[in-house]
Amino acid sequence: MADIIVDAKGLACPMPIVKAKKGIDALQSGQTMELHTTDKGSMSDFKAWVNQSKHELIAAREENGIFTFLVKKG
Amino acid sequence: MTSRTMQPMTAQQLTKKILASEELFILDVRNEEDYGNWKIEGGKTEIVNIPYFDLLEGVDEALDRIPNDKDVLVVCAKEGSSIFVAEQLVEAGRSRIHYLQGGMRAWSEHLEPVKIGDLRGGGELYQFVRIGKGCLSYMVLSSGEAAMIDTLRMTDVFEQFAREKGAKIVHTLDTHLHADHISGGRTLAVQNGATYWLPAKDAEEVTFDYAPLEEGQEMRVGNSCIRIQPVYSPGHTIGSTSLIVDDQYLLSGDILFVASIGRPDLAGKAEDWVTDLRTTLYETYRSLSENLIVLPAHFGQTGELDEDGRVAARLGDLYASNPGLRIGSETEFRAEVTGNLPPQPNAYQEIRHTNMGLLMPDCEEQREMELGPNRCAVHDK
Incomplete structure (x- = not known):
């Protein structure tokens, strides 16, 4: 279970990442955040954003049009 | 400002x-x-x-x-x-x-209409430049009738344009089964009671009725008789058919571009179609008048647009300037058009299947599938 769940369903760019960033800023290093989004476009943006940060993408999946990402804060 | x-x-x-x-x-x-x-x-x-x-x-x-x-x-x-x-x-x-x-x-979706020239008997030829994706459609207008060639998905733009010109769309033609964009040809034909033409050899798996586009069979637009003359020109696809309009213009589809030539691999048969492509470009097109103005279905870079925003070139000039028309031996040609090709266009398999009627994506999915450049030429990056 993630330490924080960020629900960005129904929101369009840039909001899913704006909310995700707020969420992860509130965590301690080593804690995890789960992001839920329905915006297909922000999926690759989110991966690119995590890749260049010190955070780690642990899991990414899609189910019924909902994208779920699990990220560990670096 | x-x-x-x-x-x-x-x-x-x-x-x-x-x-x-x-x-x-x-x-x-x-x-x-x-x-x-x-x-x-x-x-x-x-x-x-x-x-x-x-x-x-x-x-x-x-x-x-x-x-x-x-x-x-x-x-x-x-x-x-x-x-x-x-x-x-x-x-x-x-x-x-x-x-x-x-x-x-x-x-990706914006279309800019530019006039290519007048046709005999008061007709006109327009090119629609999809500048973001590098696609080109054509409208032949003559005395109240219109024919569309290589129609893009944004059919409302063409309907509006024809209306403003007071023309009824009677024919829509695709020079080949497209792999980089979703054809609007069939939709436009259905919406306007027009005939949709497609080369039969590219249509073996299609799920809908169409009129087979064949060499030797001529088509006329308007009572001033603008002639559309198909020329079988395989190589990009096995059915690829070029169109000579009014004895002045060569609509070359994805066979010949201004700065490159069509790639033979998008239907998975590069090796088989190389010889066809070479024969089309080095024999069939060679036998046509050098003064034909080549009007392709794509461009690779905006540098191919002239100062009026058109993409067009004299066939004879292309034999001097286009690197794809200046490859010496068949072996070199084969290497050039099958090795080191650019990446394929986005979702090209799904797009081909959509154009065959096998897939029916909704509007949103169609837009997503079409994102990115056309990448139909051998020399695209």
Whole structure:
């Protein structure tokens, strides 16, 4: 279970990442955040954003049009 | 125009700026991969990429790189993130800040009609330039009738144009089964009671009725009898058929472009079709009049547009300038058109299946499938 769940369903760019960033800023290093989004476009943006940060993408999946990402804060 | 608020810029306004070679600084805020894949080019544009998610804590990084004395256009995939960034640039005191209305998606879909020339008996030929994706459609108009060639998906644009010209669309033709974009030919035909023509050899798996486009069979538009004469020209696909219009124009589909030639691999048969491609370009086209004006279905770079925004070239001139027409031996030709090809167009298999009627994606899915450049030429990057 993630330490924080960020629900960005129904929101369009840039909001899913704006909310995700707020969420992860509130965590301690080593804690995890789960992001839920329905915006297909922000999926690759989110991966690119995590890749260049010190955070780690642990899991990414899609189910019924909902994208779920699990990220560990670096 | 100087203003302290951000202004929307439409894809049409952007097209005009590019064609008029006006200076424009573009800040593309999409992720690096999408940017690397496909971006706005041409005219006197200068472009930098800083993803919007690098600007969440402030736009200082962008401010350092954006000139103060030019119009600035912020661009993203749809428009949300570009508005987000543009607002902050304005808050930081910058002026002449615009965002691209509808984003790259609108850019991909914008069509600019340009007149190619007059036809005998008062007819006209128009080219529709899809500048963002590099696709070209054609409309032949003659005494109240119209024929569309290589119709793009945005059929409302063509219907509107025909209406303004007082013409009824009677034929829609595809020179081949397209792999980079979804054809609007069949839809336009159904909506207007027109006949949809497609080469039979490209239509073996299609799920709908069509009229087979064959060499030797002529078509007429309007009572002034503009002749459309099909020439079998395989190589990009096995059915590829070029069209000679009014004995003046060669609509070459994806066989011959202004700066390159068609790639033979998009239907998975590169090795088999190389010989066809060479025969078409080096024998069939060679036997046609050098004075025909070649009008292709694509361009690879905006440099292929002339000063009036048209993509056209005399066939004889292309034999002197086009690298694809100047390859000595068949062996070299084979190596050039099968080795080291550019990546395939986005979702090209799904697009082919959609054009056969095997897949029926909704509007939104169709737009997604078509994102990116056309990449139908051997020399595209």
